[in-house]
Amino acid sequence: MIRVLLVDDQALMRMGFRLVLEAEDDLEVVGEAGDGGTAVDQVRALAPDVVLMDVRMPGTNGIDATRQITAAHPGTRVLILTTFDLDEYAFAALRAGASGFMLKDARPTELVAAVRAVASGDAVVSPRVTRRMLEMFAGALPRPAAPPADDQDPRLASLTPREREVLVHVAEGASNGEIASRLQLSEATVKTHVGRILAKLAARDRVQAVVLAYETGLVGPRAP
Structure with a gap:
């Protein structure tokens, strides 16, 4: 219940x-x-x-x-x-x-x-609506004063290169199926990657992971 x-x-x-x-x-x-x-x-x-x-x-x-x-x-x-x-x-x-x-x-x-x-x-x-909202209010997001020497925010350090790649696609508004097609992976594998990303970032859900991707500068709003 x-x-x-x-x-x-x-x-x-x-x-x-x-x-x-x-x-x-x-x-x-x-x-x-x-x-x-x-x-x-x-x-x-x-x-x-x-x-x-x-x-x-x-x-x-x-x-x-x-x-x-x-x-x-x-x-x-x-x-x-x-x-x-x-x-x-x-x-x-x-x-x-x-x-x-x-x-x-x-x-x-x-x-x-x-x-x-x-x-x-x-x-x-939906991922696409999340992205539209983030783009509209991107100015309200805190941005790092200067990127770390390795161009990676410390909060992303625990992610593997593949997980970072998947997170970029998530933040860009892609569904699991779309990510699977882009990266030539199975949808089940993408779902597993997303689950690991959420766990490593201590994100409650996909929405919070997208917000973090913008906050860390991993992705940014596209030009109109």
Whole structure:
């Protein structure tokens, strides 16, 4: 059973999400919160698997709440709810530790699939959308003052040359299938490489690995 906490300052929105999720046999809504501060308290008390988090709320916003939750409760995944697919707030929440984002007007089937994906450890932001967001807000990413002598950020030192190559393709928005085709590997092998990359970088999921690739300068936004 996947335990879900709903966080939104609109009670009708929470009710709609609850009706959709509780219609599924494997999903259970264990609590609700109308602001980020209450959400942090609810996560501590209820230990949900997934938090559906609005970003724009009175008091503690969803970004700060996400940062606190992911830092203190690594087993709890946060799925951001946003009105716009390129919302700067959603991007900030990804950097704060969220595992993905989705639009509030998503179809019920999309919401259910997203919750299941996040609970299983996957990210629900498509690679291409992730790249578009990172390119749009690349100026907000901290960049190294000067690259190391070997032109490699210390955070990437544990990666093999092949893993670095795979990470570049991931950050450029390629799916596992596309990477397999480009590098002439099986999709299963690419999936294994991605798993090792996440483990070595201590990244919660694919989204966090992409953010790190931009932060370290491994890849950069393309010119318009």
